[in-house]
Amino acid sequence: QVQLQESGPGLVKPSGTLSLTCAVSGDSISSENWWSWVRQPPGKGLEWIGQIYHGGTTNYNPSLRSRLTISVDKSNNQISLNLTSVTAADTAIYYCARLKTTLTTWIDSWGQGTLVTVSS
Amino acid sequence: DIQMTQSPSSLSASIGDRVTITCQASQDIRKFLNWYQQKPGKAPKLLIHAASNLETGVPARFSASGSGTDFTFTISSLQPEDIATYYCQQFHNLPITFGQGTRLEIK
Numbered sequence: 001q002v003q004l005q006e007s008g009p010g011l012v013k014p015s016g017t018l019s020l021t022c023a024v025s026g027d028s029i030s031s032e033n034w035w036s037w038v039r040q041p042p043g044k045g046l047e048w049i050g051q052i053y054h055g056g057t058t059n060y061n062p063s064l065r066s067r068l069t070i071s072v073d074k075s076n077n078q079i080s081l082n083l084t085s086v087t088a089a090d091t092a093i094y095y096c097a098r099l100k101t102t103l104t105t106w107i108d109s110w111g112q113g114t115l116v117t118v119s120s
Numbered sequence: 121d122i123q124m125t126q127s128p129s130s131l132s133a134s135i136g137d138r139v140t141i142t143c144q145a146s147q148d149i150r151k152f153l154n155w156y157q158q159k160p161g162k163a164p165k166l167l168i169h170a171a172s173n174l175e176t177g178v179p180a181r182f183s184a185s186g187s188g189t190d191f192t193f194t195i196s197s198l199q200p201e202d203i204a205t206y207y208c209q210q211f212h213n214l215p216i217t218f219g220q221g222t223r224l225e226i227k
Contacts, residue, residue, distance in 0.1 A: 061215045
């Protein structure tokens with residue numbers, strides 16, 4: 001059974017960079033799955049951030065593309081997220097997730113999420 | 121971006137009630153539609169993928185249907201453990217988008 005564990009600073013200063021890592025166990029990052037980040041501001045709905053395939057192909061939410069980098073670390077079986085120039089609007093629970101793709105695509109596994117607060 | 125509109129935003133029902141949530145896409149998404157359940161303080165959980173396919177291990181009281189732009193999610197007999205927020209999600213086009221959620225409460 002796949003497990004995903006997010007980690008990173010819980011507090012980031014405005015204009016700084018939000019950096020998170022997602023460690024994957026029970027599946028290989030190099031499997032035929034995409035790996036994604038989703039966020040949820042406190043008390044609000046879900047927002048897709050972006051996704052990456054093990055070969056490095058990425059898809060980003062256009063609303064975040066100019067500030068966003070998602071990368072894969074095969075040697076450590078993990079993915080990372082970097083979001084620059086953060087503001088209070090980036091305060092959210094950040095989830096990493098596995099995408100299953102057959103004829104369609106769905107998120108079948110989620111990490112527990114990590115709260116990141118943007119504040120001075 | 122494809123907009124996903126869920127209705128209602130919140131819903132109060134009694135144990136044993138039949139509960140229905142609708143999700144409308146701003147354009148045709150065929151059957152590229154999934155449903156998730158999120159309990160307070162927890163990550164979302166996949167219930168249904170590809171519009172009507174029940175995920176393994178999910179109780180049969182959950183079902184869904186639809187295609188194109190109009191989709192329905194149903195709980196046939198509400199149980200106390202079903203109290204949660206439910207989200208639809210489209211995977212037809214990038215960016216992936218979610219409905220705003222439907223908060224389900226016990227009456």
